[in-house]
Amino acid sequence: MKSSSGHFNGRPWSESEFIARLRAVGNQSYHDKHPFHVLMNEGGLNRHQLQGWAANRFYYQTQIPIKDAVILANCPERDIRRVWIQRILDHDGSDRDIGGIEKWLRLGEATGLGRQEMLSHSRLLPGVRYAVDAYVNFCRRQPWVIAMASSLTELFAPDLMSKRIAAFRKHYPWVAAKGLRYFRGRLRQAPRDADFALRVTLEHCQSREMQERAVAALKFKCELLWAVLDAIHLAYVLSPSQPHEPSCQHDQAKPRQ
Amino acid sequence: MKSSSGHFNGRPWSESEFIARLRAVGNQSYHDKHPFHVLMNEGGLNRHQLQGWAANRFYYQTQIPIKDAVILANCPERDIRRVWIQRILDHDGSDRDIGGIEKWLRLGEATGLGRQEMLSHSRLLPGVRYAVDAYVNFCRRQPWVIAMASSLTELFAPDLMSKRIAAFRKHYPWVAAKGLRYFRGRLRQAPRDADFALRVTLEHCQSREMQERAVAALKFKCELLWAVLDAIHLAYVLSPSQPHEPSCQHDQAKPRQ
Numbered sequence: 001m002k003s004s005s006g007h008f009n010g011r012p013w014s015e016s017e018f019i020a021r022l023r024a025v026g027n028q029s030y031h032d033k034h035p036f037h038v039l040m041n042e043g044g045l046n047r048h049q050l051q052g053w054a055a056n057r058f059y060y061q062t063q064i065p066i067k068d069a070v071i072l073a074n075c076p077e078r079d080i081r082r083v084w085i086q087r088i089l090d091h092d093g094s095d096r097d098i099g100g101i102e103k104w105l106r107l108g109e110a111t112g113l114g115r116q117e118m119l120s121h122s123r124l125l126p127g128v129r130y131a132v133d134a135y136v137n138f139c140r141r142q143p144w145v146i147a148m149a150s151s152l153t154e155l156f157a158p159d160l161m162s163k164r165i166a167a168f169r170k171h172y173p174w175v176a177a178k179g180l181r182y183f184r185g186r187l188r189q190a191p192r193d194a195d196f197a198l199r200v201t202l203e204h205c206q207s208r209e210m211q212e213r214a215v216a217a218l219k220f221k222c223e224l225l226w227a228v229l230d231a232i233h234l235a236y237v238l239s240p241s242q243p244h245e246p247s248c249q250h251d252q253a254k255p256r257q
Numbered sequence: 258m259k260s261s262s263g264h265f266n267g268r269p270w271s272e273s274e275f276i277a278r279l280r281a282v283g284n285q286s287y288h289d290k291h292p293f294h295v296l297m298n299e300g301g302l303n304r305h306q307l308q309g310w311a312a313n314r315f316y317y318q319t320q321i322p323i324k325d326a327v328i329l330a331n332c333p334e335r336d337i338r339r340v341w342i343q344r345i346l347d348h349d350g351s352d353r354d355i356g357g358i359e360k361w362l363r364l365g366e367a368t369g370l371g372r373q374e375m376l377s378h379s380r381l382l383p384g385v386r387y388a389v390d391a392y393v394n395f396c397r398r399q400p401w402v403i404a405m406a407s408s409l410t411e412l413f414a415p416d417l418m419s420k421r422i423a424a425f426r427k428h429y430p431w432v433a434a435k436g437l438r439y440f441r442g443r444l445r446q447a448p449r450d451a452d453f454a455l456r457v458t459l460e461h462c463q464s465r466e467m468q469e470r471a472v473a474a475l476k477f478k479c480e481l482l483w484a485v486l487d488a489i490h491l492a493y494v495l496s497p498s499q500p501h502e503p504s505c506q507h508d509q510a511k512p513r514q
Contacts, residue, residue, distance in 0.1 A: 066330050066333075069327075069330035072323075072326035072330075073326035073327040073329075073330055073397075078319075078349050078350075081322060081345070082350060082351065082356075085349070088338070088342060089342065092335050092338050092339050092342070093335075099335075099339075140330075
C-alpha cells in the first residue's frame with residue numbers, strides 16, 4: 001500500500017499472513033481454473049486442440065532456462081545460485097537426465113506433432129509469444145528476489161499435474177504414456193523448487209514493500225499463464241478459423257460447441 | 258575490415274587463418290607477459306603484494322558465474338547451454354565440487370587474507386572493478402557467440418597456471434599447497450572449456466565480419482585482464498602509497514625498487 005508520498009508505509013505482514021496472501025493469489029488466479037484446462041481435464045479436447053496446446057506451450061518451455069539464467073545472472077548470492085541452477089539443468093537436461101524441454105518434445109510427438117514443427121514454433125500464436133516474452137523480461141528487470149517470487153506458481157502446480165496425468169490416462173489414451181514423462185517429472189521438481197523459492201521470498205522480502213512486490217509478482221505470473229491459455233482457447237476452441245491457424249485445421253479441428 | 262559503406266566486405270578467413278589470428282592476439286596481448294605476472298613468477302612479490310593481487314582478482318572470480326549466466330541467458334541453443342553451464346557449476350560449486358570461488362577464497366586465506374575481508378571486497382581497487390564490470394557488460398550486450406569467443410583467453414591459461422604453480426612452490430612456500438587448488442583445477446578445466454569455445458567460435462563465425470568480431474572480442478578480453486593487473490601493479494608495486502591502499506600497508510609493503 002503506497003502512502004501519498006509514494007512510499008510503502010504499511011507494517012510488514014507476519015510470515016503466516018504473507019504466505020496466506022501468496023496462497024490466496026494462486027487460489028484465485030492460478031490457471032488450473034482456466035476454461036481450457038477445465039476442458040482438457042474433462043476430456044473435451046480433440047487431437048488438434050491438444051496439439052495446439054502442446055505446440056504453443058512448448059514456446060514457454062524453451063524460454064524457462066533463459067528466464068532462469070537471467071535470474072542467475074542477477075543474483076549475487078552464490079549459495080542461492082547453487083540451488084537455482086538445478087532448474088536449468090532440469091530443463092535443458094544434463095548427462096543424468098534428458099531434461100524438461102526434451103520431455104515436452106516427446107509429449108508433443110505423442111500427440112502427433114512433428115519434432116521439427118515444434119522446434120520451428122510454426123504454430124506459435126502471437127499472444128502466447130508476447131505473454132512468455134513478458135515473463136522473461138519481467139525476470140530480467142525485476143530484482144532477483146522478486147523474479148524468484150514470481151515462480152511461486154509452482155506451489156500450485158503439483159495438483160494440476162496429477163489431475164492432468166489422470167485426465168490424459170482416462171480421456172486421451174491415444175497419447176502414449178511415455179509422452180507424459182514431463183508431467184511426472186514436475187510432480188517431484190515443482191514442490192522442491194517451490195519450497196526453495198518460498199524460503200528465499202520469506203527471507204529476502206522482510207519489508208512490507210517487498211512483500212507486496214512478491215505478491216504482485218505472483219499475480220503477474222498467474223495472469224501470464226492465464227493469458228497463454230486465453231490465446232490458445234481463442235484460437236483452438238472458440239474461434240478455430242482465426243487467420244493464424246495453420247491450414248490443416250479444417251481436416252482436424254472439431255471445436256466443442 | 259569495413260568498406261566505405263560501413264559493411265564488412267572481406268572474404269572469410271580459412272579456419273586455419275582464423276585460428277592463427279586468434280592465437281596471435283593471445284601471443285601478443287595475454288597477461289602472462291604483464292610486469293606483475295613476471296614479477297610474481299620471479300618470486301619478486303612480498304606477502305602484502307600477493308594478498309593485494311589475490312583480494313583484487315577475487316572480484317573477477319565472483320563475477321565469472323554472473324558473466325556465464327548472462328551468456329547462457331542470451332544463448333538460444335540448448336545443446337550449447339548444456340555444455341556452457343558446466344562453467345557455472347565449476348565456479349559456484351556443486352554437490353560434487355566446492356567450486357572455483359571457494360578455491361580462490363582458500364588461496365586468499367593461504368596468503369593470510371581473511372575470508373570476510375575478501376567477501377567484502379574491502380581491498381578492491383576501482384580500476385579492477387571497472388575492468389571486470391566491463392567484461393560482464395560486454396557479455397551481456399554482445400551476441401552470445403562473440404561473448405563466448407571472448408573467453409578464448411583460456412587457450413593461453415594452462416601455460417600461465419603451470420608456471421604459476423611452479424613459481425608458488427619455489428618462491429612462496431609459505432602459501433600452503435592446499436591454497437593452490439584453484440590453479441590445479443584450471444589446468445584441467447581451461448583446455449576443456451577453451452576447446453569448446455573455439456569450436457563454437459569456428460562454427461558460428463563463418464562470415465568475415467563475425468570472424469573479425471571474434472578476434473576483437475578476444476583482444477578486448479586480453480586488454481581487460483591486462484588492465485586488472487595494471488591497477489594492481491600501480492597500487493601494490495609502483496606506488497604503494499596510493500590513497501586507496503589499506504592502512505596496513507606501512508607494516509607490510511616492501512615494494513621492489
